[in-house]
Amino acid sequence: xxxxxxxxxxxxxxxxxxxxxxxxxxxxxxxxxxxxxxxxxxxxxxxxxxxxxxxxxxxxxxxxxxxxxxxxxxxxxxxxxxxxxxxxxxxxxxxxxxxxxxxxxxxxxxxxxxxxxxxxxxxxxxxxxxxxxxxxxxxxxxxxxxxxxxxxxxxxxxx
Numbered sequence: 001x002x003x004x005x006x007x008x009x010x011x012x013x014x015x016x017x018x019x020x021x022x023x024x025x026x027x028x029x030x031x032x033x034x035x036x037x038x039x040x041x042x043x044x045x046x047x048x049x050x051x052x053x054x055x056x057x058x059x060x061x062x063x064x065x066x067x068x069x070x071x072x073x074x075x076x077x078x079x080x081x082x083x084x085x086x087x088x089x090x091x092x093x094x095x096x097x098x099x100x101x102x103x104x105x106x107x108x109x110x111x112x113x114x115x116x117x118x119x120x121x122x123x124x125x126x127x128x129x130x131x132x133x134x135x136x137x138x139x140x141x142x143x144x145x146x147x148x149x150x151x152x153x154x155x156x157x158x159x
Contacts, residue, residue: 042104042115047084047140049100055139059083068135073116073153075144082144086118086153087137094130095123098138101156111149121158 013021056078063076063085071089075082088098102117118138123129 042106045103045105045114046143047100047103049138049140056083059085059139064135064137068137071153073114073118073151075114075147075151077147080145082142082147084114084116084140084142084151085137086116086139087135088120089135091134091136092131093123094132094134095127096134096136097121098136100138100140103140103142105144105148108150113150113152114144114148115152115154117154117156119156119158 058078059076063074064087067074067085067087069090070087073084073086075084077083084100084103086098086100088096097120099119099121100116101119102115104115104117106113106115
């Protein structure tokens with residue numbers, strides 16, 4: 001073998017370097033399985049907030065009348081899709097609003113928990129509002145095709 005051929009020949013990595021590289025790859029794969037696949041932590045859920053005229057009839061006629069007086073979040077399975085409803089309960093005037101900012105699924109000991117992050121807005125002081133009892137709510141259609149085991153409402157009040 002000539003001197004030029006010896007210089008061009010690649011040097012094999014040491015056994016120690018291969019062992020370190022393999023360990024790093026295995027660790028990265030384990031972390032991805034644990035955190036990336038939703039085994040730990042929350043998995044974000046895609047959703048679309050619906051206007052009142054986009055609501056399925058069964059939500060309008062059955063669900064909202066049943067739960068409108070409560071402050072809560074709930075899920076309904078309609079035509080193979082999960083809809084999330086957040087209700088604020090009875091309010092003394094107009095001007096109260098609810099919106100959904102985020103929806104996430106987390107694994108718990110009891111199964112899957114859906115966390116619904118909502119923002120509640122109250123009428124500003126001094127603002128003229130209709131003196132009528134209202135029942136603010138919001139509905140979102142999600143990508144989910146099965147209901148979670150539990151639903152948790154996490155509320156943030158607008159300032």
